[in-house]
Amino acid sequence: xxxxxxxxxxxxxxxxxxxxxxxxxxxxxxxxxxxxxxxxxxxxxxxxxxxxxxxxxxxxxxxxxxxxxxxxxxxxxxxxxxxxxxxxxxxxxxxxxxxxxxxxxxxxxxxxxxxxxxxxxxxxxxxxxxxxxxxxxxxxxxxxxxxxxxxxxxxxxxxxxxxxxxxxxxxxxxxxxxxxxxxxxxxxxxxxxxxxxxxxxxxxxxxxxxxxxxxxxxxxx
Amino acid sequence: xxxxxxxxxxxxxxxxxxxxxxxxxxxxxxxxxxxxxxxxxxxxxxxxxxxxxxxxxxxxxxxxxxxxxxxxxxxxxxxxxxxxxxxxxxxxxxxxxxxxxxxxxxxxxxxxxxxxxxxxxxxxxxxxxxxxxxxxxxxxxxxxxxxxxxxxxxxxxxxxxxxxxxxxxxxxxxxxxxxxxxxxxxxxxxxxxxxxxxxxxxxxxxxxxxxxxxxxxxxxxxxxxxxxxxxxxxxxxxxxxxxxxxxxxxxxxxxxxxxxxxxxxxxxxxxxxxxxxxxxxxxxxxxxxxxxxxxxxxxxxxxxxxxxxxxxxxxxxxxxxxxxxxxxxxxxxxxxxxxxxxxxxxxxxxxxxxxxxxxxxxxxxxxxxxxxxxxxxxx
Numbered sequence: 001x002x003x004x005x006x007x008x009x010x011x012x013x014x015x016x017x018x019x020x021x022x023x024x025x026x027x028x029x030x031x032x033x034x035x036x037x038x039x040x041x042x043x044x045x046x047x048x049x050x051x052x053x054x055x056x057x058x059x060x061x062x063x064x065x066x067x068x069x070x071x072x073x074x075x076x077x078x079x080x081x082x083x084x085x086x087x088x089x090x091x092x093x094x095x096x097x098x099x100x101x102x103x104x105x106x107x108x109x110x111x112x113x114x115x116x117x118x119x120x121x122x123x124x125x126x127x128x129x130x131x132x133x134x135x136x137x138x139x140x141x142x143x144x145x146x147x148x149x150x151x152x153x154x155x156x157x158x159x160x161x162x163x164x165x166x167x168x169x170x171x172x173x174x175x176x177x178x179x180x181x182x183x184x185x186x187x188x189x190x191x192x193x194x195x196x197x198x199x200x201x202x203x204x205x206x207x208x209x210x211x212x213x214x215x216x217x218x219x220x221x
Numbered sequence: 222x223x224x225x226x227x228x229x230x231x232x233x234x235x236x237x238x239x240x241x242x243x244x245x246x247x248x249x250x251x252x253x254x255x256x257x258x259x260x261x262x263x264x265x266x267x268x269x270x271x272x273x274x275x276x277x278x279x280x281x282x283x284x285x286x287x288x289x290x291x292x293x294x295x296x297x298x299x300x301x302x303x304x305x306x307x308x309x310x311x312x313x314x315x316x317x318x319x320x321x322x323x324x325x326x327x328x329x330x331x332x333x334x335x336x337x338x339x340x341x342x343x344x345x346x347x348x349x350x351x352x353x354x355x356x357x358x359x360x361x362x363x364x365x366x367x368x369x370x371x372x373x374x375x376x377x378x379x380x381x382x383x384x385x386x387x388x389x390x391x392x393x394x395x396x397x398x399x400x401x402x403x404x405x406x407x408x409x410x411x412x413x414x415x416x417x418x419x420x421x422x423x424x425x426x427x428x429x430x431x432x433x434x435x436x437x438x439x440x441x442x443x444x445x446x447x448x449x450x451x452x453x454x455x456x457x458x459x460x461x462x463x464x465x466x467x468x469x470x471x472x473x474x475x476x477x478x479x480x481x482x483x484x485x486x487x488x489x490x491x492x493x494x495x496x497x498x499x500x501x502x503x504x505x506x507x508x509x510x511x512x513x514x515x516x517x518x519x520x521x522x523x524x525x526x527x528x529x530x531x532x533x534x535x536x537x538x539x540x541x542x543x544x545x546x547x548x549x550x551x552x553x554x555x556x557x558x559x560x561x562x563x564x565x566x567x568x569x570x571x572x573x574x575x576x577x578x579x580x581x582x583x584x585x586x587x588x589x590x591x592x593x594x595x596x597x598x599x600x
Contacts, residue, residue, distance in 0.1 A: 019407075061452075062403075063403040066403040066404065067400070067404060105336070106397075108397050108449070129398070154565070156329055156330060156565075156566050158532070158535060184483065184484070185532045187532050188507075189540075190535055
């Protein structure tokens with residue numbers, strides 16, 4: 001009963017974008033001995049899912065989505081030290097590598113995708129902004145992600161997405177990873193022209209596509 | 222009737238009257254001087270020049286220093302402001318060619334990017350507020366008069382003002398990376414509001430300077446995208462500022478434009494209520510989400526200077542032709558519209574020539590037959 005209370009507060013705190021409530025509930029739950037993974041997956045993640053629904057229905061805007069992600073991040077930060085290092089759940093996660101391509105210093109869309117992928121159970125490896133093709137290829141080689149998400153906001157940097165795909169081909173990695181591209185100037189035609197697997201019309205649609213891929217991958221395995 | 226000059230075309234359309242042909246121009250900052258640019262200009266392409274009508278001085282014992290530093294493995298320019306109430310700093314990354322040609326734009330036509338913003342912590346707000354309250358704007362019309370003299374009838378000179386107060390916070394001071402502005406707005410609402418109010422108050426003098434400048438149009442900064450500037454933010458922080466700004470500009474017969482190159486479908490009804498004269502840089506789909514024809518129908522008292530989508534340019538001249546012809550069909554009879562070759566970046570010679578080929582014969586009023594004829598002439 002007490003545990004359910006913490007979960008409800010965590011969930012509602014995320015929905016209400018309440019930093020203080022979530023941080024306090026996270027600490028209280030850990031002090032009370034709650035399983036850290038339960039606090040995250042049964043408290044915060046359902047809250048974040050409702051925020052996503054509200055965003056999709058137009059009740060919440062991007063700003064709320066971002067803030068909810070930050071509220072959750074701060075809550076998880078409190079819980080993280082309580083997660084035992086032998087927790088095996090992490091190794092089972094599907095991986096996604098994300099990057100804003102070289103020359104592009106925009107990351108808002110990419111970060112939202114990262115937050116939502118995390119909610120969907122992905123392990124997200126975020127390489128940041130202005131990332132060169134060779135760094136991205138190295139990350140794909142090292143982490144073996146199911147998904148590579150590339151973001152660009154500038155028409156001048158869009159072609160770098162194509163460079164990354166060419167570099168993946170050259171490294172023999174192109175058929176090992178699904179490539180999804182996004183950003184305001186990116187279109188279906190452009191994505192097709194560079195050989196991407198998908199153009200994300202927005203963060204939610206992109207995350208849905210990644211989830212579909214991950215499920216298909218699970219079925220294959 | 223004599224053919225209109227490029228200036229007359231742009232301004233006739235901007236005053237909601239019918240020009241002889243569809244006005245189109247390229248911004249100086251994105252134009253590449255050369256044979257294709259000369260050819261396009263000879264074929265009717267005008268030029269737009271955006272310059273500030275003011276200089277600013279910061280008083281109150283504020284000192285600014287700049288030095289090169291390495292931050293996260295990258296060479297950046299660190300600018301530090303020291304004031305009696307504390308210090309703040311920002312880092313700026315500059316591309317190749319910065320300060321070597323078009324002002325601060327790099328060879329790739331990208332302006333410097335702040336990798337660290339002036340506001341990082343709650344303590345930084347009071348310092349920036351102090352700076353804002355001690356900033357004086359002084360009229361300086363020399364750059365406007367010089368550009369008008371040089372350009373003559375070949376295009377239009379526009380006053381450049383910075384982003385409006387809340388967008389200064391969103392883009393310039395706090396920044397949107399990682400959603401930082403939204404997070405600050407949620408965590409420190411009072412600090413955000415106070416800085417916004419101080420900036421808004423300080424801006425009045427700048428608007429009065431712009432109103433008296435000889436340029437016929439004033440660019441009111443901003444970079445509006447309805448996804449980032451959601452309806453609540455737009456209504457609360459942007460519309461009142463536009464009202465204030467327009468009141469001063471309109472008293473002096475000036476036109477006011479706001480750069481809205483993003484997705485504005487979700488704020489279109491609010492935009493319609495603003496006193497803005499020109500919706501500048503509005504991009505048709507696929508980059509924008511509001512078709513130009515629909516925008517013209519909705520914004521009956523406004524003019525659109527449409528920005529040609531960079532994503533279409535990436536697909537080459539044939540795509541440019543198809544998109545431009547479709548756009549013309551969408552806006553028949555072609556009133557209250559000006560084409561901007563690009564509001565973002567340099568355009569390749571072949572794309573610029575193709576767009577010119579479509580627009581140079583777009584006599585107004587447009588009809589379906591005229592557009593079909595343009596299409597046939599291009600093969």
